[in-house]
Amino acid sequence: xxxxxxxxxxxxxxxxxxxxxxxxxxxxxxxxxxxxxxxxxxxxxxxxxxxxxxxxxxxxxxxxxxxxxxxxxxxxxxxxxxxxxxxxxxxxxxxxxxxxxxxxxxxxxxxxxxxxxxxxxxxxxxxxxxxxxxxxxxxxxxxxxxxxxxxxxxxxxxxxxxxxxxxxxxxxxxxxxxxxxxxxxxxxxxxxxxxxxxxxxxxxxxxxxxxxxxxxxxxxxxxxxxxxxxxxxxxxxxxxxxxxxxxxxxxxxxxxxxxxxxxxxxxxxxxxxxxxxxxxxxxxxxxxxxxxxxxxxxxxxxxxxxxxxxxxxxxxxxxxxxxxxxxxxxxxxxxxxxxxxxxxxxxxxxxxxxxxxxxxxxxxxxxxxxxxxxxxxxxxxxxxxxxxxxxxxxxxxxxxxxxxxxxxxxxxxxxxxxxxxxxxxxxxxxxxxxxxxxxxxxxxxx
Amino acid sequence: xxxxxxxxxxxxxxxxxxxxxxxxxxxxxxxxxxxxxxxxxxxxxxxxxxxxxxxxxxxxxxxxxxxxxxxxxxxxxxxxxxxxxxxxxxxxxxxxxxxxxxxxxxxxxxxxxxxxxxxxxxxxxxxxxxxxxxxxxxxxxxxxxxxxxxxxxxxxxxxxxxxxxxxxxxxxxxxxxxxxxxxxxxxxxxxxxxxxxxxxxxxxxxxxxxxxxxxxxxxxxxxxxxxxxxxxxxxxxxxxxxxxxxxxxxxxxxxxxxxxxxxxxxxxxxxxxxxxxxxxxxxxxxxxxxxxxxxxxxxxxxxxxxxxxxxxxxxxxxxxxxxxxxxxxxxxxxxxxxxxxxxxxxxxxxxxxxxxxxxxxxxxxxxxxxxxxxxxxxxxxxxxxxxxxxxxxxxxxxxxxxxxxxxxxxxxxxxxxxxxxxxxxxxxxxxxxxxxxxxxxxxxxx
Numbered sequence: 001x002x003x004x005x006x007x008x009x010x011x012x013x014x015x016x017x018x019x020x021x022x023x024x025x026x027x028x029x030x031x032x033x034x035x036x037x038x039x040x041x042x043x044x045x046x047x048x049x050x051x052x053x054x055x056x057x058x059x060x061x062x063x064x065x066x067x068x069x070x071x072x073x074x075x076x077x078x079x080x081x082x083x084x085x086x087x088x089x090x091x092x093x094x095x096x097x098x099x100x101x102x103x104x105x106x107x108x109x110x111x112x113x114x115x116x117x118x119x120x121x122x123x124x125x126x127x128x129x130x131x132x133x134x135x136x137x138x139x140x141x142x143x144x145x146x147x148x149x150x151x152x153x154x155x156x157x158x159x160x161x162x163x164x165x166x167x168x169x170x171x172x173x174x175x176x177x178x179x180x181x182x183x184x185x186x187x188x189x190x191x192x193x194x195x196x197x198x199x200x201x202x203x204x205x206x207x208x209x210x211x212x213x214x215x216x217x218x219x220x221x222x223x224x225x226x227x228x229x230x231x232x233x234x235x236x237x238x239x240x241x242x243x244x245x246x247x248x249x250x251x252x253x254x255x256x257x258x259x260x261x262x263x264x265x266x267x268x269x270x271x272x273x274x275x276x277x278x279x280x281x282x283x284x285x286x287x288x289x290x291x292x293x294x295x296x297x298x299x300x301x302x303x304x305x306x307x308x309x310x311x312x313x314x315x316x317x318x319x320x321x322x323x324x325x326x327x328x329x330x331x332x333x334x335x336x337x338x339x340x341x342x343x344x345x346x347x348x349x350x351x352x353x354x355x356x357x358x359x360x361x362x363x364x365x366x367x368x369x370x371x372x373x374x375x376x377x378x379x380x381x382x383x384x385x386x387x388x389x390x391x392x393x394x395x396x397x398x399x400x401x402x403x404x405x406x407x408x409x410x411x412x413x414x415x416x417x418x419x420x421x422x423x424x425x426x427x428x429x430x431x432x433x434x435x436x437x438x439x440x441x442x443x444x445x446x
Numbered sequence: 447x448x449x450x451x452x453x454x455x456x457x458x459x460x461x462x463x464x465x466x467x468x469x470x471x472x473x474x475x476x477x478x479x480x481x482x483x484x485x486x487x488x489x490x491x492x493x494x495x496x497x498x499x500x501x502x503x504x505x506x507x508x509x510x511x512x513x514x515x516x517x518x519x520x521x522x523x524x525x526x527x528x529x530x531x532x533x534x535x536x537x538x539x540x541x542x543x544x545x546x547x548x549x550x551x552x553x554x555x556x557x558x559x560x561x562x563x564x565x566x567x568x569x570x571x572x573x574x575x576x577x578x579x580x581x582x583x584x585x586x587x588x589x590x591x592x593x594x595x596x597x598x599x600x601x602x603x604x605x606x607x608x609x610x611x612x613x614x615x616x617x618x619x620x621x622x623x624x625x626x627x628x629x630x631x632x633x634x635x636x637x638x639x640x641x642x643x644x645x646x647x648x649x650x651x652x653x654x655x656x657x658x659x660x661x662x663x664x665x666x667x668x669x670x671x672x673x674x675x676x677x678x679x680x681x682x683x684x685x686x687x688x689x690x691x692x693x694x695x696x697x698x699x700x701x702x703x704x705x706x707x708x709x710x711x712x713x714x715x716x717x718x719x720x721x722x723x724x725x726x727x728x729x730x731x732x733x734x735x736x737x738x739x740x741x742x743x744x745x746x747x748x749x750x751x752x753x754x755x756x757x758x759x760x761x762x763x764x765x766x767x768x769x770x771x772x773x774x775x776x777x778x779x780x781x782x783x784x785x786x787x788x789x790x791x792x793x794x795x796x797x798x799x800x801x802x803x804x805x806x807x808x809x810x811x812x813x814x815x816x817x818x819x820x821x822x823x824x825x826x827x828x829x830x831x832x833x834x835x836x837x838x839x840x841x842x843x844x845x846x847x848x849x850x851x852x853x854x855x856x857x858x859x860x861x862x863x864x865x866x867x868x869x870x871x872x873x874x875x876x877x878x879x880x881x882x883x884x885x886x887x888x889x890x891x892x
Binding site: 367370 | 585586591601611613616617619620621622623624625626627629636638639640641643649650652674675676677698701704705706707708709710711712713714716717718746749750751804805807808809810811812813816889
């Protein structure tokens with residue numbers, strides 16, 4: 001079941017952390033996303049924190065000061081690990097209990113625990129003073145293809161007469177990704193080298209990609225896993241989802257075009273995948289759950305194993321996504337990033353629960369911390385295309401930047417910034433923070 | 447560089463472990479493969495061992511008894527872990543030093559350390575008395591497609607006029623596999639359910655696969671990794687390879703045919719992958735290294751980044767592979783497994799070093815314990831086809847079993863057994879042990 005609404009979602013809640021009430025903050029007290037950070041103080045130890053305004057509540061420090069006393073032992077232990085995996089493994093009741101306690105601790109006014117405030121203040125760390133890390137040991141990373149608009153656009157370039165393959169509306173298509181090269185936002189993306197072949201040429205050449213692209217995606221972190229051989233019923237799929245981050249699935253389109261048949265993308269993707277450091281929990285997203293976009297007339301309904309009343313009611317997430325870009329020259333000229341496209345997680349053809357249930361339907365075991373990415377979240381409109389391949393239509397319609405520069409694909413020095421926000425009347429607005437990275441040149445060959 | 451020949455390969459070496467000298471043993475003193483096992487004694491602790499005849503030399507016990515005194519601290523520590531990853535990270539000089547010491551300890555006669563024998567005997571555990579485990583925490587699993595005979599056969603079924611795609615002879619084709627569902631030999635394989643579509647039908651149906659297949663493969667374990675963004679030169683690729691095991695890449699052909707476009711196989715493979723428990727080191731394989739099979743006239747040479755003099759000299763491995771099958775009825779009638787096919791690792795179009803170097807050529811970081819599988823190792827001859835899809839030509843040419851049963855694909859109760867052996871005149875014959883598993887029925891739906 002999707003997480004229910006409760007007192008922690010009350011839009012009238014205020015935190016005594018001033019910046020959590022600032023207009024435009026991603027991290028009001030109704031959000032409380034989890035991450036892992038390092039420094040300053042407490043040695044150089046990695047520790048779990050919760051974002052609140054421009055501060056981080058250090059959970060290890062909270063527990064040492066007994067600010068979260070009374071939590072079950074396994075939960076208190078999980079909060080003091082260097083990754084979120086143990087916490088992820090515990091499941092919704094534990095997550096909910098923890099969220100409640102953190103919410104109380106940070107609340108201003110009568111509903112809060114005002115007498116604990118001085119001690120809690122001592123557990124805050126200013127976010128700009130620390131290094132945000134990839135907080136999860138990701139065992140397996142799976143990248144889906146859940147936007148039908150993306151699939152149709154890419155298909156149209158390859159097969160104008162037959163853009164969408166016959167399996168698309170039945171099967172949540174996916175490929176296994178590379179987990180070793182998943183990095184946190186801020187890590188530069190080095191332009192990879194590889195084999196590419198110009199159309200019409202006989203043989204490929206080897207060199208740096210000329211068609212480096214981003215892909216705007218969301219990533220769903222698995223909570224408790226399932227045993228090998230035991231599928232996950234749709235009715236219980238959401239209990240296996242911990243939370244959501246932003247994912248940039250960097251892609252070398254020229255390498256991809258040459259290598260991908262017949263087994264799918266490999267080196268064109270595995271050089272780097274960036275994720276945002278803060279994981280917004282499924283519980284925090286409860287107010288923004290909506291029915292999936294209606295399927296066009298004539299489309300088959302989802303197979304019974306991918307269907308549930310709950311999924312029809314609230315399986316999708318209404319989260320507005322944006323991609324922005326700033327080039328080296330724009331930075332030099334002091335220009336702000338420009339928005340390249342905006343999209344919404346609602347545009348997906350498959351919901352997170354459907355992705356997870358399909359993934360486990362053959363008995364494949366998911367483990368706590370596994371990452372299921374959505375695939376490029378393009379919407380139906382032209383300005384909702386969520387990668388350059390689509391936006392510039394394979395490079396044929398170049399984008400113009402405010403400096404007069406143009407782009408078919410990414411150039412060295414370009415920085416790509418992904419963001420997401422959830423808004424709903426009568427509820428607070430929450431954000432995901434950023435997933436950003438700058439393109440570095442290819443390593444010089446020796 | 448490929449590991450050099452040394453004293454540990456001397457065919458005249460004999461072990462005081464009697465079964466290591468038995469005809470037909472896979473594990474003479476010239477082999478010394480590594481694995482991880484559990485029980486009996488030393489509590490229920492997982493520990494690293496080396497196979498010798500029908501015994502296991504318990505390395506933790508050896509170190510506690512100071513039988514390996516003088517090893518560097520990090521090496522001695524790595525030998526006492528519950529997985530092989532730390533040992534794999536140390537690299538060829540450490541592996542070689544350890545192999546030498548173990549070889550000396552187990553040698554009979556003057557060249558050995560006869561005075562240590564009683565203490566070493568106390569470190570032996572009979573192999574049948576223990577549980578052999580998956581001894582490696584596999585971070586990422588990659589499955590290549592390195593047999594051109596397999597690729598051409600499969601291509602011929604799909605595209606009779608154009609069996610081999612234009613990239614095949616340039617790119618070592620691969621896909622990322624699923625690491626969570628890799629299990630050790632002996633674990634039953636449950637028949638997975640999924641979506642399949644009969645040719646000509648409009649919509650798919652959901653149910654147990656009717657086309658369950660095995661794939662005979664070898665797996666290469668990564669030793670020391672490379673840093674993100676830093677490719678691995680061909681000249682150093684072998685230094686990053688620890689050893690080789692057998693891999694059965696179970697495949698549901700009907701699920702695969704329906705799901706695989708455009709991103710490659712996913713649920714048709716991720717339900718289970720079996721590996722053999724013993725890892726034969728690259729050093730043990732030194733006597734059996736041979737030049738790669740000559741490329742047919744007209745084929746392009748490997749790109750410079752995939753070429754080296756050493757690879758041309760000895761990049762391939764001469765290892766004879768076999769698949770055998772025993773059905774439930776054959777077992778009931780007391781019949782021995784029958785051989786379905788035999789092949790050889792020499793038949794691969796790409797060598798292990800080429801697979802590894804290609805994998806890292808975009809800067810993708812490999813980590814100690816990552817598994818690179820070869821893909822189905824079919825040879826040029828009909829009886830060298832290494833999966834049922836090829837052997838029965840998509841089920842059109844059924845195999846006959848000694849009971850009169852026939853097979854297009856695997857039935858419940860069938861057991862598949864993969865084996866491998868290296869032979870060379872003037873050297874000992876070594877084997878890989880077995881990779882076997884029995885097909886269990888699909889879980890009953892609730």
